[in-house]
Amino acid sequence: MDSDHPARVARGINAVGFQGSEMNSKFHDKLYDLLEQFNHYVFAHPDVLDEFPAKAAIVLLDAEDEEFNRQNVELAKSNRYPEDVPLVYVRMTKQVVQQVEWTPTIMPAPLAA
Numbered sequence: 001m002d003s004d005h006p007a008r009v010a011r012g013i014n015a016v017g018f019q020g021s022e023m024n025s026k027f028h029d030k031l032y033d034l035l036e037q038f039n040h041y042v043f044a045h046p047d048v049l050d051e052f053p054a055k056a057a058i059v060l061l062d063a064e065d066e067e068f069n070r071q072n073v074e075l076a077k078s079n080r081y082p083e084d085v086p087l088v089y090v091r092m093t094k095q096v097v098q099q100v101e102w103t104p105t106i107m108p109a110p111l112a113a
Contacts, residue, residue, distance in 0.1 A: 030068050034060040034092050056088040057081050063093040 038060060042048060052058075059076040061069045076087050
């Protein structure tokens with residue numbers, strides 16, 4: 001894929017909190033956690049960016065938190081974007097993946113066999 005692909009150009013994200021310091025803090029913590037996980041996913045699967053328009057405002061949603069989603073959609077709709085910048089909704093779903101790990105143990109020579 002071409003590295004100059006428009007979807008690969010970095011986009012700025014402006015997060016604006018809601019009234020109240022506790023809500024503001026929880027909202028931002030969740031938003032930044034989702035953003036971090038989205039970035040990890042994009043680095044591991046860069047082709048997903050092909051699904052986005054050249055210009056877009058990404059609205060992250062949590063599959064397990066409808067209140068956060070309501071607030072983030074409300075926030076996104078209240079922000080002003082140019083007409084050619086659509087809102088793109090991305091639902092983040094947490095998956096627990098069980099992995100097998102090998103642990104090496106250094107053994108004396110007679111026990112190594």
